[in-house]
Each structure stands twice: as structure tokens, then as C-alpha cells.
Amino acid sequence: MVKIATWNVNSIKARLPVAVKWLKQFQPDVVLLQEIKCVDEAFPALEIGDLGYNVAVSGQKTYNGVAILSKLPIEVELTALPGDASDDHARYIEALVTPKGGKVVRVGSIYLPNGNPTRNDDGKDSDKYLYKLKWMERLLHHTEAMLKTEDDFVLGGDYNICPTDTDLYDPAGFKDDALCRPESRARFRQLMYLGLTDAFRAFNTAPHLYSYWDYQRGAWAKDNGLLIDHLLLSPGAADRLKASGIDKTPRGMEKASDHTPVWCELD
DNA sequence: ATGTCGCGTGAAACGCGA
Numbered sequence: 480m481v482k483i484a485t486w487n488v489n490s491i492k493a494r495l496p497v498a499v500k501w502l503k504q505f506q507p508d509v510v511l512l513q514e515i516k517c518v519d520e521a522f523p524a525l526e527i528g529d530l531g532y533n534v535a536v537s538g539q540k541t542y543n544g545v546a547i548l549s550k551l552p553i554e555v556e557l558t559a560l561p562g563d564a565s566d567d568h569a570r571y572i573e574a575l576v577t578p579k580g581g582k583v584v585r586v587g588s589i590y591l592p593n594g595n596p597t598r599n600d601d602g603k604d605s606d607k608y609l610y611k612l613k614w615m616e617r618l619l620h621h622t623e624a625m626l627k628t629e630d631d632f633v634l635g636g637d638y639n640i641c642p643t644d645t646d647l648y649d650p651a652g653f654k655d656d657a658l659c660r661p662e663s664r665a666r667f668r669q670l671m672y673l674g675l676t677d678a679f680r681a682f683n684t685a686p687h688l689y690s691y692w693d694y695q696r697g698a699w700a701k702d703n704g705l706l707i708d709h710l711l712l713s714p715g716a717a718d719r720l721k722a723s724g725i726d727k728t729p730r731g732m733e734k735a736s737d738h739t740p741v742w743c744e745l746d
Numbered sequence: 747a748t749g750t751c752g753c754g755t756g757a758a759a760c761g762c763g764a
Binding site: 489490492493514516540541542593595639693694695696697698734736737 | 748749750751752753754762763764
């Protein structure tokens with residue numbers, strides 16, 4: 480069994496005590512991290528390595544940055560999403576992990592652009608929103624390419640998309656937000672329609688289950704959250720899916736990230 | 747009605763991104 484989790488840590492350096500505590504408790508085999516907010520050399524590889532993890536990083540100063548932790552042997556395949564050489568944001572890393580005596584799993588850690596604010600003063604779509612939509616189209620193309628490899632894969636991360644109105648606490652208030660606007664939701668659906676399975680939703684169908692709560696306005700205490708962190712599985716990986724969930728405990732800890740891990744188990 | 751973090755700059759408080 481391989482336990483795979485995705486977690487936007489909102490700075491790995493600020494989150495190190497909470498991250499170490501959670502890794503010891505939860506014992507995931509593979510962790511897809513987002514928003515590490517540091518360059519490769521500054522990633523706390525020794526502290527994480529002491530817990531038994533191999534580390535692959537695509538870092539960046541101040542913003543963004545993604546990484547993959549794996550107790551299994553790991554082989555880095557990509558440190559950027561193909562399709563635009565001029566894109567200098569560190570938002571994607573992909574690797575192969577090989578379970579003992581099991582079939583290889585291709586894993587991608589995604590930090591999809593937020594895209595807010597979506598409009599300029601003149602009402603036209605903002606550059607940030609257009610960048611998000613273009614990034615999603617690149618992800619769509621890359622996923623098509625991955626499906627052709629016939630490797631089982633897990634594409635996980637902070638998608639910055641609430642797929643439906645039951646995936647957040649205030650749909651009306653977020654109507655014009657980049658996480659909910661129809662264009663970004665349509666691209667997410669297109670991705671799913673390639674034949675992917677949402678690992679969390681395969682086992683948890685109730686509305687109003689969340690992976691993110693804003694630091695502001697007591698959102699965590701009021702459960703004013705959003706479901707924006709997702710684990711999308713290839714058909715082969717979906718066949719191996721045994722369990723999934725959201726572990727809310729790290730969100731309740733001192734010095735928490737605003738996101739909490741989403742996980743799944745593959746046979 | 748309001749309520750937050752984390753980072754970098756540059757030496758304290760601010761702007762940015764979320």
C-alpha cells in the first residue's frame with residue numbers, strides 16, 4: 480500500500496515544526512508539497528531526510544515553489560510544466576516513485592496559479608486570471624501526454640479551483656472569484672473528462688468538506704472553508720485506490736498552514 | 747464591525763501575494 484498526500488504548507492521553513500510533527504504522526508509514503516517559498520538549497524532537506532524521506536525540489540525565492548517527499552526511491556522527471564519556456568514560476572514538479580515489489584507511480588505536485596483579482600478596473604480579465612487559464616491549458620495538454628505513457632499517475636496539489644458550489648462556504652460571495660469563475664471551472668472539468676478520478680470524492684461525497692480555511696475572520700473556527708486541494712488519478716491509479724480523506728489535524732495546530740493535507744492510499 | 751500570515755527589504759514598517 481502506498482499512502483500519498485498533498486499539502487500546501489505556505490512556507491516550508493515557517494512550517495517545519497508542524498510538518499515534522501505531522502509526518503511522524505501520519506507516516507505518508509509520498510507527499511506533494513506546494514508553496515514552499517524557498518530556493519532548492521534552502522529546503523530543510525536534512526530535517527526531512529532524518530524522517531526517512533528522499534526529497535525533490537523545484538524551488539523559488541519568496542513565492543511558489545513545489546517539492547516531492549518520498550520514502551520510496553524517487554526519480555525526477557520534470558521540474559516545470561511543459562508548454563511555455565518563458566514561465567518562470569516554480570509551480571510543477573514530476574517524479575517516478577517505485578514501491579517495493581509494486582508498479583511505478585508517476586506523481587506530479589501542482590501549484591496552480593490563484594488568478595485573483597480576475598478583472599482590471601475596466602472590467603477586462605486581468606493578466607493574473609489569463610495566466611491561470613493558460614496554465615490550465617498547458618496542464619491539460621501535459622496530462623494528455625501522461626495518459627499516453629500508460630504509467631499510473633497521481634496529479635496532486637493546490638489547484639486553486641472549487642469544482643462546484645458545494646465545495647465552499649459562500650458560493651454567492653465567490654461568484655466572480657478566480658477559484659469559482661466558469662472559465663476556470665470549465666478547464667478543471669475538461670481535465671477530469673480526460674478520464675481522471677478525484678481520489679477524495681471517490682470515497683467522500685458529502686457537501687461542504689474543505690481543505691483550506693483563510694487565516695482571516697475566524698474562518699477555521701467557523702468552518703468557512705474551500706475544497707481546492709485535489710488528488711487526480713489516472714485510470715490505472717484509480718483501479719488501485721483503496722481509501723482517501725482529508726486530515727484536518729495540522730490545520731488546528733499552532734503555527735498552522737491555511738491548507739490541510741488531502742491523502743489517498745493505492746494498492 | 748473587525749479580525750491573518752509569510753516574505754523581502756533593510757533596519758521599522760510596508761507592499762505584495764494569498
